[in-house]
Amino acid sequence: MGRWEPNPRGRLAKAAVELFAAQGFDETTGAQIAARAGMHERSFFRLFPDKREVFFHAVEAARREAVAVIAGLPAEVAPVDAVAAALEQRCEIIQQHTDAARIRHDLVSANAELHERDLSKHAELAAGMAEALCERGAPESLAKLLAHTAVTVFRLAFDRWIADPEHQDLPVMFRDGLSELASALASRAPSA
Structure with a gap:
C-alpha cells in the first residue's frame, strides 16, 4: 500500500x-x-x-449532486424544471460511463437484494430532491410528487437507453419521457 x-x-x-x-x-x-x-x-x-x-456509491453521489443542482438554480426556475435539470445532469454523467452503467444494470437485474436496494436508493434520491424543492419554497406535496415522478421517468428512460446505449441519447430520452407525461396529463379530460 x-x-x-x-x-x-x-x-x-x-x-x-x-x-x-x-x-x-x-x-x-x-x-x-x-x-x-x-x-x-x-x-x-x-x-x-x-x-x-460501495456498489451504490454512485446513487448516493447522484443524490448529493441533484440536491446541489436544485439549490444552485435561480429562484425563478419552476420546481418541475429544477428537478428536470438535476436529473438531466445525471443522465449526462451516466452516458459518459456506459460500461459502468451496463455492469451496474446487469448486476442489479440479476440480484434480488441489489434490486431492492436500488429501489430504496432511488427513493432516497427522490426524497433528497423533494427536500431541496421545499427549501426553494415549493409546497411539500408538490415537491414530493414532482421528485418521485421525475425519478420514475428517469428510471424508465434508463431502462430503454441501456438496451442500446451506443445509438440512443439518455438525456434526450429523459426529456422526451417528461414531455410525454406532460402531454398525457394535458390531454386528460377535466373531471365533472
Missing part, C-alpha cells in the same frame, strides 16, 4: 464495479475490493459498512 491517493470512496467504488463484473457480486469480498483499490481492508470498512453500499 503506497502513498495516499485522493478520492478513496470513488477508488473503492470503481474497484468494486470491476470486481463485481469480473467475478460476480456474491463472490467479491470487501478485502478484495480494498486490495484492488490499493487500500487496507479496514479502510474499506471505515468508508462503507458493506459491499452493497
Whole structure:
C-alpha cells in the first residue's frame, strides 16, 4: 500500500464495479475490493459498512449532486424544471460511463437484494430532491410528487437507453419521457 491517493470512496467504488463484473457480486469480498483499490481492508470498512453500499456509491453521489443542482438554480426556475435539470445532469454523467452503467444494470437485474436496494436508493434520491424543492419554497406535496415522478421517468428512460446505449441519447430520452407525461396529463379530460 503506497502513498495516499485522493478520492478513496470513488477508488473503492470503481474497484468494486470491476470486481463485481469480473467475478460476480456474491463472490467479491470487501478485502478484495480494498486490495484492488490499493487500500487496507479496514479502510474499506471505515468508508462503507458493506459491499452493497460501495456498489451504490454512485446513487448516493447522484443524490448529493441533484440536491446541489436544485439549490444552485435561480429562484425563478419552476420546481418541475429544477428537478428536470438535476436529473438531466445525471443522465449526462451516466452516458459518459456506459460500461459502468451496463455492469451496474446487469448486476442489479440479476440480484434480488441489489434490486431492492436500488429501489430504496432511488427513493432516497427522490426524497433528497423533494427536500431541496421545499427549501426553494415549493409546497411539500408538490415537491414530493414532482421528485418521485421525475425519478420514475428517469428510471424508465434508463431502462430503454441501456438496451442500446451506443445509438440512443439518455438525456434526450429523459426529456422526451417528461414531455410525454406532460402531454398525457394535458390531454386528460377535466373531471365533472
